[in-house]
Amino acid sequence: MxxxxxxxxxxxxxxxxxxxxxxxxxxxxxxxxxxxxxxxxxxxxxxxxxxxxxxxxxxxxxxxxxxLALEKTHILRLISSQMMGVSYGRSWLKLYIGTVLSSAVLNNTAIVATLLSPVRNNPYHSPVRLLLPLSYAAILGGxxxxxxxxxxxxxxxxxxxxxxxxxxxxxxxxxxxxxxxxxxxxxxxxxxxxxxxNLSNDDPKGYFIDARLEASSPLVGRTIEENGLRHLESLFLVELVRQGRLISPVSPNEMLEANDKLIFSGDIAKVMQLTQFKGLSLFADSNGLLSSNLTEVIIRNGSVLDGSSLKSAGFRALFDAAVVAVRRDGERLSGKLGEITLKAGDFLVLAVGDDFKTRKNVNKNFIVISGVEPDVKMGTAQSWITVGGFVGAVSLAALGVTDLFISLCVLLGLMLFSGALTTNDITRRxxxxxxxxxxxxxxxxxxxxxxxxxxxxxxxxxxxxxxxxxxxxxxxxxxxxxxxxxxxxxxxxxxxxxxxxxxxxxxxxxxxxxxxxxxxxxxxxxxxxxxxxxxxxxxxxxxxxxxxxxxxxxxxxxxxxxxxxxxxxxxxxxx
Known part of the structure; x- marks a missing residue:
């Protein structure tokens, strides 16, 4: 040898x-x-x-x-809108067949990312019974x-x-x-x-939201009940952190003090309610980002955030974004938002800055699943070029008319020329x-x-x-x-x-x-x-x-x- x-x-x-x-x-x-x-x-x-x-x-x-350009069109959104119905069997079958057929020609990660929110938030059926079949259907379609x-x-x-x-x-x-x-x-x-x-009945979304009570707030010196913090829509006050001490459950008669950390759980879509309370500030709001579009992401396996806290990772500087909320289904989170040890698979809701979309590390660390990635919306002409061009390129290759590499080169040139794709899109992802x-x-x-x-x-x-x-x-x-x-x-x-x-x-x-x-x-x-x-x-x-x-x-x-x-x-x- x-x-x-x-x-x-x-x-x-x-x-x-x-x-x-x-x-x-x-x-x-x-x-x-x-x-x-x-x-x-x-x-x-x-x-x-x-x-x-x-x-x-x-x-x-x-x-x-x-x-990447296909993800900007409405094609996957149109597919997702037709999936869910009152009949569980019919919904399951449409979800399976639609995902399989889409995955045969499109990126299955993009398909699952698009369907994740409609399936998870559908009003008819438990998402637990549909999400795992969704993933398997995407694998089989591939x-x-x-x-x-x-x-x-x-x-x-x-x-x-x-x-x-x-x-x-x-x-x-x-x-x-x-x-x-x-x-x-x-x-x-x-x-x-x-x-x-597997999801908590009293916590439909499971998001973990951290708010700080400023010393000048009129809420200081009054009880939870008196401040109206027990009657928020789809948000629940689950913990109070005071000088390093955790108070849970929080009594309606608990008197609030300056610099208290109030921990809420619930529907992230209702988070703007908290900004109506004077002196109650979210981290993203204090950084001037909460008025931006909110972006929901999943931490990738192998991300630099896996096993780190937001504070130790220097999240704001890394991504030009602030974390509004965290969710880890099947496990209750506790303590301060910035000190939670994050894991692969955790959901984050981000308020993003202007520089977020140009950061090359975003795609390496996150799977963007909804809302809100700050991309320019694609116009009608661009959508037709993108969808028609992709179908044409794949069809020509499938019929043996031309090599797939050549047809994709031509398609990429058309997308760049029409603005459907930008050099920033390509560089970042x-x-x-x-x-x-x-x-x-x-x-x-x-x-x-x-x-x-x-x-x-x-x-x-x-x-x-x-x-x-x-x-x-x-x-x-x-x-x-x-x-x-x-x-x-x-x-x-x-x-x-x-x-x-x-x-x-x-x-x-x-x-x-x-x-x-x-x-x-x-x-x-x-x-x-x-x-x-x-x-x-x-x-x-x-x-x-x-x-x-x-x-x-x-x-x-x-x-x-x-x-x-x-x-x-x-x-x-x-x-």
Whole structure:
């Protein structure tokens, strides 16, 4: 075994270990991997450039960038307005079908972000019974086409690098349709394991709002009842913080003192009621931001805020925004707003400053879900160019008239020319992390194959792939699925592709069943709230806990696995 092979094998093992230990920072782990390969001389300049400028990878980046303009149109809002009705069964079915079809061609994160508020606030049904199925429907819809999910495009990038050809637009559709139908039926039965509601009955929104009583306020020296703080619309006074001492519950006869912190919980839409009380100030109001549009966001997994308080993170300086309220469904928050230890999945309502929309760190730390991201509204002409152009670009590529990369380049130019997209939009939300992960994975894949590392690994296992192809296919599926649930879907696809490709080429079998298995398995995140971004988005919104994902997702995951392992070889034979 040569020194290069030992070195490559060590980097491969260290990458997997790093992804497990630093689950929330896959981009940094892959960044170290890329630097290691270059610095240690395992990859040359040509290989590095080929990885960073891979056509499949550039297509993925272009698709994500062009999708940003779609989020500004009313198309997703129109879809969401048709979902909810009096009949629970009909609402569930419309939500499932609408989400699946939308996710086949649009960014599933944007779809879930758009539907989150209408589903959560619908007057007919408990959101707990709908939000997790919404996330699963978005995942399943992504399996229908080449552009349905980033994992399919990442696998296609790796496939282009290895074979010189691209997967077709509808390569995933046959198996994907079977997954949508079978897993949808399974989900209809398994979602009944969800509780009727995990959310507090007396706290419909669960937002945590912090107000300070100034010394000059006329409320000082009077009771809670006398000041009318017990009769607010959809806001409840739950705690009082006085000189570091917590008072809860708050008696109606409690006398207010200067510098008291009043902690309210309830509907953030009613927060402006508090500004009517002279001398009662919210943090955002004291910074002159409360009159701005309010923006509701979710803290991303891996955000710098995860595990920090607002005070220690220097929130105002980081984002040019002030936190008006915090919500963590299924768990009561307590104490001062600025001292709460934040977690991934927490909801924040922000009053944003003028500079908020230009901050490059906003998209890295938050998922903006409603209200209120301060973007310019798109005009009618721009909307037609955006929607029509996107449909046209995808249709031309699907029919084989032109390459998807070329059609997306033209579309991006039209969007920039018409003003549907701005350079600020692209700069702020350019998927740098995805670009880095895929580039590093492509380079690692090249080195694994060029040094013969994967061949040596296979010889050590003494595995006869041609003798037991179904068994090997199942093993690839399980390994990819485990990495997806433990780390992320994109990392799983990037790590397992070179292994699957080498297994096929060494054995003399067709690579397609192994490649497609990796693609489908990398999207099979149904048991963990952290394996797929849409799962994290609904985690706190529905007040779920891990056991809810296991109870509902495990049957779906098993049916999904059975269909992939049994049907992929039928549509993509081994020989």
């Amino acid at each position: 040569s020194f290069d092979v030992i070195l490559t094998l060590s980097i491969f093992a260290a990458t997997i270990l790093g992804l497990i230990v630093f689950q929330s920072r896959p981009a940094k782990v892959f960044g170290v991997t890329l630097l290691s390969l270059v610095v240690l001389g395992l990859a040359d300049q040509q290989q590095l450039i080929a990885s960073v400028a891979n056509p499949g990878l550039l297509t993925l980046v272009l698709l994500i960038v062009c999708s 399996t229908l086409t080449l552009i349905g999910t980033s994992t399919n495009l990442i696998v296609n990038s790796l496939y282009i690098e290895a074979s010189g050809a691209s997967l077709s637009f509808f390569a995933f559709t046959a198996v994907g349709l079977c997954l949508v139908v079978a897993c949808g039926i399974t989900l209809w039965f398994s979602h009944r394991f969800l509780p009727e509601s 350019l998927p740098v992390d995805v670009w880095l992960v895929v580039s590093a994975a492509l380079l690692l894949s090249q080195v694994l194959m060029s040094t013969g590392t994967t061949d040596i690994l296979l010889s050590l296992t003494q595995l006869d792939v041609a003798e037991h192809p179904y068994l090997v296919l199942a093993a690839i599926y399980v390994c990819t699925w485990l990495i997806t649930e433990l780390v992320t879907n994109n990392a799983a696809a990037a790590l397992m592709f070179p292994v699957a490709w080498t297994l096929a080429t060494v054995s003399g079998l067709s690579a397609m069943p192994f490649v497609m298995t990796v693609a489908f398995a990398a999207s099979a995140s149904f048991i963990s709230p952290y394996g797929y971004q849409t799962n994290l988005m609904v985690f706190n919104a529905g007040g779920y806990c891990l056991k809810d994902y296991v109870k509902v997702g495990l049957p779906v995951s098993l049916v999904y696995a059975f269909i992939v392992i049994s049907l992929v070889p039928q549509f993509f034979p081994f020989n």
